[in-house]
Structure formats: structure tokens, C-alpha cells
Amino acid sequence: MNPLLEDPLSDPISIYRYRDAIAAVDLMAVAIAHLDFFSWLEKHPATPGMICAEFQIDPRPVDVMLSLFAAQGLIQQNGGVWILTLRGREHLSASSPWNLSPYFASMKDRQPTLDMLKVLKTGKPANWGSYDPQAWAQAMERPDFAASFTAAMDCRGILLGPALAAKLDLSEHKSLLDIAGGSGIYACAIKARHKHVKATVFERPPVDRIAREYIAKHGVEADVVAGDMFKDALPAGYDAHLWSNVLHDWDEETVQQLIAKSAAALPRGGLIIIHDAFLNREKTGPLHVAEYSALLMNITEGRCYGTGEIARYLSEAGFDWVDHQPTAVARSFIVARKP
Numbered sequence: 001m002n003p004l005l006e007d008p009l010s011d012p013i014s015i016y017r018y019r020d021a022i023a024a025v026d027l028m029a030v031a032i033a034h035l036d037f038f039s040w041l042e043k044h045p046a047t048p049g050m051i052c053a054e055f056q057i058d059p060r061p062v063d064v065m066l067s068l069f070a071a072q073g074l075i076q077q078n079g080g081v082w083i084l085t086l087r088g089r090e091h092l093s094a095s096s097p098w099n100l101s102p103y104f105a106s107m108k109d110r111q112p113t114l115d116m117l118k119v120l121k122t123g124k125p126a127n128w129g130s131y132d133p134q135a136w137a138q139a140m141e142r143p144d145f146a147a148s149f150t151a152a153m154d155c156r157g158i159l160l161g162p163a164l165a166a167k168l169d170l171s172e173h174k175s176l177l178d179i180a181g182g183s184g185i186y187a188c189a190i191k192a193r194h195k196h197v198k199a200t201v202f203e204r205p206p207v208d209r210i211a212r213e214y215i216a217k218h219g220v221e222a223d224v225v226a227g228d229m230f231k232d233a234l235p236a237g238y239d240a241h242l243w244s245n246v247l248h249d250w251d252e253e254t255v256q257q258l259i260a261k262s263a264a265a266l267p268r269g270g271l272i273i274i275h276d277a278f279l280n281r282e283k284t285g286p287l288h289v290a291e292y293s294a295l296l297m298n299i300t301e302g303r304c305y306g307t308g309e310i311a312r313y314l315s316e317a318g319f320d321w322v323d324h325q326p327t328a329v330a331r332s333f334i335v336a337r338k339p
């Protein structure tokens with residue numbers, strides 16, 4: 001059996017969701033036990049800006065919070081403002097006899113809940129795991145953390161990589177650059193499926209060394225080029241760029257800058273492929289992605305982006321939209337072409 005060319009017989013989405021949704025619980029607890037957000041919103045239909053001002057919280061977590069609560073069916077937009085739905089009004093507002101807010105009171109002083117409150121107030125991510133006081137990006141410079149994190153992403157990619165490769169049309173393209181490709185699992189899966197394509201992973205040290213080890217383990221012919229996607233120009237000579245589970249780690253301005261780097265490096269007719277967990281255009285679901293966005297908001301500088309947001313970033317960088325297709329476990333990919 002070659003896992004780069006085959007799918008598992010069972011669907012692991014329920015297992016993924018335990019991990020992906022872990023921070024959504026604390027975001028709910030903060031909104032209910034610390035902010036009494038739903039009681040306030042019942043009396044004050046509000047825009048995101050009004051919510052930021054009232055509770056003194058940062059726009060990025062407010063964006064994530066509103067997507068989560070909309071996906072849960074607790075709030076909805078009406079005339080440009082957010083209001084409670086029947087479910088939110090009956091079960092999370094102090095005016096209702098069925099109010100469940102006291103049920104969440106015991107979560108108020110849990111350390112993860114307090115950490116989430118800090119993220120809402122500052123807009124800054126909490127620290128990853130035990131690597132206090134380093135943030136995730138700095139922690140990745142540590143060989144031990146980089147190896148552990150890369151292994152985690154590789155085991156996820158062994159499902160997602162083949163699902164992506166099976167749906168990609170690379171018949172007219174010869175070389176793919178997997179930017180910030182981690183272990184190289186996506187480059188390996190694409191090379192295994194599209195043998196005519198030269199696949200290269202672009203990673204900074206020490207992950208570039210780890211990527212070479214994983215690629216050798218998978219027995220696939222793929223290259224690794226060392227470099228920093230922030231500091232260095234992207235290597236020339238590739239007619240397809242892959243950003244797989246990368247952009248969600250960064251804020252909106254950084255995402256736009258990275259897409260612009262692809263626009264500068266790709267030739268005419270070149271493809272940009274963004275593989276990630278995307279919210280819908282309205283950013284009201286799906287629920288799994290909205291839950292995952294809470295985790296990303298908590299531990300990185302990013303969040304899950306809506307397909308409409310990605311379409312705008314691509315258009316602004318000069319790309320033409322081509323396609324959007326699902327892969328596995330609530331992930332999907334967007335393809336655009338440089339005209």
C-alpha cells in the first residue's frame with residue numbers, strides 16, 4: 001500500500017474535530033462568562049466595530065468570534081448589524097428563563113479561558129504549548145520544536161496531500177514550488193500523482209533539513225531549497241506555487257504580501273494553489289472551520305479566511321480565479337492563474 005496514492009477506508013473527521021475545535025470552547029466561555037456578550041447583543045444590535053469598542057477587544061478575534069457564533073446559529077446579520085437568533089436569545093441571554101449562562105460560570109477562571117480573554121483584549125496569540133515566552137514563529141527556530149511540529153503536520157498531510165493531488169489539474173504545468181512546505185508531504189503527494197512535475201519544497205532552517213529526511217522516508221524524488229518566505233524572493237523557474245496550510249497562520253496584510261510574492265515570481269499562465277480551511281463567502285460557516293479558526297486565532301497571528309476574502313486578495317495581486325474544490329476533513333483548495 002502506498003498512502004501517497006490511496007485514501008483510508010474510514011473518515012477521521014470526528015477525530016480531527018476534537019483537536020481543531022479545542023479553542024472554540026474557551027472562546028464561548030469568554031463571551032458568556034466574562035463579557036455576557038449575548039445579553040448585551042440582545043439589547044444592542046451591533047456592527048463588528050461597535051462590538052470592539054464596547055468590550056475593548058481586538059478586531060481579529062471579534063471577526064473569528066462572530067463567524068463561530070453565526071456558524072452555531074446563535075447570531076445572524078440583519079441590515080448590516082449582528083443580532084441574536086431565537087436560539088441565542090432563548091439560551092444565552094439573561095432575559096430568558098432558559099438562559100444557560102450560569103452553566104458556563106465555572107469555566108470563567110480556567111487558565112485556557114483566561115488566556116483566551118487575553119487574546120481577545122490584545123489581539124496577540126497565546127504561546128504555543130510549553131515554549132513560554134516564545135511565540136509560535138520564534139519557537140519554530142528551535143530544532144526540537146520544529147521537529148515535533150513538522151511531525152504533527154506530516155501526519156495530517158498524509159491524508160490531505162493525496163486528496164489535494166488527486167484533484168489538481170497540473171497537466172499543463174511542469175514545476176511546483178511548495179512554499180513553507182514543512183515535511184514536504186504535499187510535494188511528495190503531488191509528485192507521486194503527477195510524475196511529470198518537478199516538486200520542490202521551500203523551507204527555512206532547520207525545517208529544510210527535516211523536510212529532506214521526510215522526503216527520503218517517503219521515497220519520492222523531490223527537492224528542498226532553503227529560504228525564508230518573508231526575507232527572500234521566491235525562487236524563479238516554477239510555473240505553480242502551493243501554499244498549503246500556511247496563510248491561515250498570518251494576518252491579512254501578511255497574507256496579501258505573500259500572495260503578491262507569488263504574483264511576482266510566477267510566469268504568465270502560472271498557477272497559485274491555496275490549500276486551507278476556508279469559511280464561506282459570508283464567513284458564517286461551516287462550523288468545523290469556524291471552530292478551527294478559534295484555534296488559529298489563539299495560537300497564531302492568523303485565522304481562517306473566507307473564500308471571498310481570498311478571491312479579493314488574488315484579484316488585487318493580478319490573478320484570475322480558476323477553481324475551488326474540497327479535499328478532506330473540511331479543507332479545500334483555491335486555484336488562480338496569472339494572466
